[in-house]
Amino acid sequence: EPEVTQTPSHQVTQMGQEVILHCVPISNHLYFYWYRQILGQKVEFLVSFYNNEISEKSEIFDDQFSVERPDGSNFTLKIRSTKLEDSAMYFCASRDSVGTEAFFGQGTRLTVV
Amino acid sequence: SQQGEEDPQALSIQEGENATMNCSYKTSINNLQWYRQNSGRGLVHLILIRSNEREKHSGRLRVTLDTSKKSSSLLITASRAADTASYFCATASDTGRRALTFGSGTRLQVQP
Numbered sequence: 001e002p003e004v005t006q007t008p009s010h011q012v013t014q015m016g017q018e019v020i021l022h023c024v025p026i027s028n029h030l031y032f033y034w035y036r037q038i039l040g041q042k043v044e045f046l047v048s049f050y051n052n053e054i055s056e057k058s059e060i061f062d063d064q065f066s067v068e069r070p071d072g073s074n075f076t077l078k079i080r081s082t083k084l085e086d087s088a089m090y091f092c093a094s095r096d097s098v099g100t101e102a103f104f105g106q107g108t109r110l111t112v113v
Numbered sequence: 114s115q116q117g118e119e120d121p122q123a124l125s126i127q128e129g130e131n132a133t134m135n136c137s138y139k140t141s142i143n144n145l146q147w148y149r150q151n152s153g154r155g156l157v158h159l160i161l162i163r164s165n166e167r168e169k170h171s172g173r174l175r176v177t178l179d180t181s182k183k184s185s186s187l188l189i190t191a192s193r194a195a196d197t198a199s200y201f202c203a204t205a206s207d208t209g210r211r212a213l214t215f216g217s218g219t220r221l222q223v224q225p
Contacts, residue, residue: 033212043156043201043215056212091156098211099143099163106155 002026006105021077021108023092032075033093082112118216125222132189134219136202143207147187150199194225
């Protein structure tokens with residue numbers, strides 16, 4: 001069964017460092033998303049990506065964040081200068097069209113120290 | 114309450130019993146989805162119900178949607194210890210944002 005793959009599963013980084021989280025969405029999907037979940041809290045939307053551009057972003061997704069689809073398969077989330085409060089589980093998701101279920105990856109646990 | 118709020122926040126039942134979780138939301142939706150999350154793991158899609166549907170079944174799962182009350186319920190019948198997880202409802206708006214808005218979740222503990 002096709003699945004969304006995220007790497008790494010766990011990333012520890014120093015405050016102020018840049019991190020790139022990697023995702024390989026399901027191959028025939030067109031809509032891509034990043035969400036995050038701070039420990040013990042609800043899953044929060046960060047950004048959606050369609051047709052090689054950001055289609056929507058939340059207030060969390062500030063100038064420190066960027067997304068890229070550098071080739072036909074990868075979808076990355078970059079945090080330029082990490083803060084302690086960026087520590088969270090980051091989930092990538094994809095779906096084939098609007099109105100269908102979103103498939104989530106297993107997540108990357110980011111720990112900023 | 115915020116968009117996609119579940120209740121109860123926590124539920125503990127015995128194996129074999131049914132578990133019912135409720136979700137309320139505020140805005141108009143295109144669809145509502147339920148996800149399961151085992152501790153520290155990814156989100157597993159369970160079922161999607163569209164705004165023009167009232168009830169949907171999938172195995173031991175039954176989901177209802179009442180758009181007039183802006184609420185949904187997830188029923189897990191004949192629960193098993195393996196059903197122990199957090200369950201989240203997530204709504205997709207019918208206009209504007211198409212991303213999912215998640216609730217706070219219900220932590221279900223099924224005692225063997």
